[in-house]
Amino acid sequence: MTDSVRPGPQRENSYFHKGCNPYAQTGRSKLQTHRVSLNQQIIKAMRLRAGAENLLRVTDNTRVREVVLLELSFINSNLQL
Structure with a gap:
């Protein structure tokens, strides 16, 4: 006797199966x-960083240079992380 494959119930011709939540997030x-x-x-x-480097290049004020250098150090450390 040969085994025959019985066709399952017909599904709708849609992208999502019945009961499937299209908005559910998968791991991927x-x-x-x-x-x-x-x-x-x-x-x-x-x-x-690009803006701070531009400001550093343009400014003559020592106080502004110090603040910009401090900001650049924070930005660079965040980028390294």
Whole structure:
């Protein structure tokens, strides 16, 4: 006697199966969301660093130079982390 494959119940021709929540986050999507957030933080820090370097290059005021150098050190340490 040969085994025959019985067809299962017909599913709708839609992307999501019945009972599937399309908005539920999978492990992969959670990691991707976290990665996007980190990338945005890095981009923001890079912009801050570029602006601080420009200000450092332009300014003649010693007080402003000290503050900008301090900010640059904080930004660079955050970027290294």
